[in-house]
Amino acid sequence: MKLSRKVWQSSVYKRLIIAFIIATIPIYILAGILYSWASNLLRQDIMDSAETQSENYLRELNDTISRFNSLQYDMLNDNYLNKLVNTYDILEPYRRIELIHFLRSKLVSMRNSSELIVDTRLYLPGIKVEISAVDGYGYLKDEDVPVAKLHDPYNVISYNNKLLIVAYPLESEFDTIPNIIIEMELRPSEIQRGFQAALKKDYSGALILGLGTNAENMYIINDEKLEEPIRKHYGRSLPSKQATVRQPPAKLDQTYIFTHSSLMDSSLYVDHYLYKPTMFKTISEYYKWFWLFFCMTILMVALYLYYINKIINKPMVKLVRAFKRIEEGNLELNIRHDKEDEFGYIYERFNEMLINLKISIDEVYNQRIHLQNAELKQLQSQINPHFLYNCLFSIIRLIKMEKDDEAVNFTNQLAKYFQFITRNSRDTVPLENEVAHARNYVMLQLARFSDRVSVEFEELPASLKPYSVPRLIIQPLVENAFVHGLENVLEGGILRVTFVDVPEHERLVIVVEDNGENSEEGLERLSALVMDEQNKQITQEITGILNVHKRLRYKYGPESGIKVGRSALGGVKIELIINPKAVTADVSNANRG
Known part of the structure; x- marks a missing residue:
């Protein structure tokens, strides 16, 4: 699980997606900024256009009103008008009528100068005369010129639902009503029409x-x-x-x-x-197109990532999973890729590599099996000459002492010993036979040590007798106890062999211990040599123990082997640990194959 998590955290596809997102986010941000800027610019242009049109219309209307004011001002300064007002009382009647008609014709011209003007009227309060471009002339009543009309000269005013522009001489002195008043009545409908058409x-x-x-x-x-x-x-x-x-x-x-x-x-x-x-209807259209573009790019990005996932990530994950299965020990793989691309080449090379790997593993495995067999043969051939001499001298001594039955029995035991260690038909034996051989070896050694060494050899439990174990794994440990632990003991020597079955840990422990005079330095040296299997400075006596240790580890795995420590008896305690459930090879079968 840790491997899978590590692979995902460092996934190339994940980093590719992150890099792609990091690269595209600024583009979308820039597009959004440009869109917002363009939208605001367009909004401002529309508003500026509306304001400009309004200002242009106002200038045009103001120019028109200014022109009307100029006509009114010209009329106020007309010589005939001033002559009529100033000499009205002394003028002949026909001359008065003549001047009035002349002034009316000018008022008509003023009225006809623009569609905005309904009528142009001239009020002469001093002589009680009213002249109109539409209605002609007549008598002026006082109520026809109210003071309310005179509050805002030369500007448009509203009076009795009419739009008027009233002008009179601003520099003239009068108490209430000026002597000359020119009034223009404007047409509201025409102003409304022009206003609507323009804006x-x-x-x-x-x-x-x-x-x-x-x-x-x-x-x-x-x-x-x-x-x-x-x-x-x-x-x-x-x-x-x-x-x-x-x-x-x-x-x-x-x-x-x-x-x-x-x-x-x-x-x-x-x-x-x-x-x-x-x-902003036009902007709304652009807004829709922007979001359509945004969604389309998101869709294209998704399709692109899907395509990348299909052509790169999935083949990569498939290859990683294949490597993980190899790490788990599954070599029966054959991955395929349908396309002739880089992954097709990698997959083909992977399959070839796997075939070569299986061949190499088989070669190394067979070499290791042959090495085990060679070491076993070497152990079998290592017959201690001192042991053989001692056995022969013991037989001679028994014969000289005329203990013929004991000599025969001892000779049979020696024959069984050599028969067991020289037999090559099988490299594994039932534990019962291995224990019997070790017990036979002890009996042979007691011919020399019986007066100074006692042996406590525990009976093998019936449940352990059928176990199949490599040959010659107990006898070298017993031999080590006699040679290095009990050789120099003069009396009271003890050799103890016990069997411990640990079902909860699925392992068997065979303990060989003595009370010999082994030094602490020698014990540490033996333990260090067992831990360091590659040490070249190993004596011939210790070679047998190390050989047993290596063979057990080869067959039952790294949790099996030899463990050296101090015995409660005072000497060396050697534990032979076997994990029967973890068998890695059957030496005999491999050898025969």
Whole structure:
């Protein structure tokens, strides 16, 4: 599991995805910034265009009103008008009529100069004369020229539902009413038509034209829900002559964009309420295209990653899993790749490598088996000449002492000993036979040590007798005890052989211990040699123990072998540990094959 987690954490595909995401995120961020910048720029252009059109219309309207003011001013300075006013009482009647008709003709010319003018009227309060371009002339009544008309000269005012421009000499001295008053009545419908034609757009929610501080506003309202709040708002607080910016009704801020346009030194202004959904309809189309592009790129990225996963990641994972199965010991693999690409080449080389690996393992395994057999043969051929001499001298002594039966028995035991160690038919034997051979060896040694060594050889439990073990694994340990532990003991020597079955650990322990005079230094040296199997400085006496240790490890695994320690008897304690469930090779079968 640790390997799998490590492989995933360092996965090339995972790092490829992360690198791809890191590379694409700035692109999407930049695209979003550019889109936002372009949208804001387009919005600002639309608003600037609306404000520019409003300002152009206001300039045109202001120029028209200024032209009307110029006509009025010219009329006020007309010589015939001043002559009529100043010499009215001394003029002949026909001359008065002549001047009145002349002035009326000028008023008609003024009226005909623009479609915006309904009528042009001249009031002469001093001589009680009223001249109209439409109605002619007549007697002027005092109520025809109220003071309310005179509060805002030369500007548009509202009076009795009429739009008027009233002019009179500003430098003249009068108590209440000037001697000369020129009045232009404007046509509201024509102003409304021009206003609508110049400024109304598809995205116009409402248009408000302010004509002056004393004139009623003109409204073009396309959205019914704006009717009440706008009329209420503008009816409550008309802008002053100096006002340049008006705030829209608060509840309309989120739905409409408000623009205010006005001119310096003029009371004219235009308020435009731009309906956002219609105004930014083009931007909304771009917005849809942007998100379509975004989704398409995400889809393309997903398809790209899927394709990369299919052609790179999956073959890579398959190869990694194959290596993991090899680590677990499964060499029966044959991975395939359908395409003739780099992975196809790698898979083919992997399969060839696996075949070569199995061949190499078989060769090494067979070499190890043959090495075990050679070591076993070497151990079998290592007959200690001193042991043989001692046995022969013991037979001679028994014969001289005329102990014929004992001599025969001893000779039979010696024959069984040589028969066991020289037999090559099988390299493994039942544990019962191996123990019997070790016991026979002990009996042969007791011919020399019986007067100074006692033997405690435990009976082998019946459950352990069928166990198959390598030959000659107990006798070398017993021999080591006699040669190195008990050789110089004069009396009271003890040799103990016991058997311990540990079912919970699935292992068998054979203990050989003595109370010989082994030094601590010798014990440590023996233990170190067992731990260091490759040590070249090994005496012939210890070769047998090390040979047993290596053969047990070869057959039963690294948990089996020889363990050396201090015995409770005072001498050396050698534990022979066997794990029967962990058999790695059957030497005899391998040898015969």
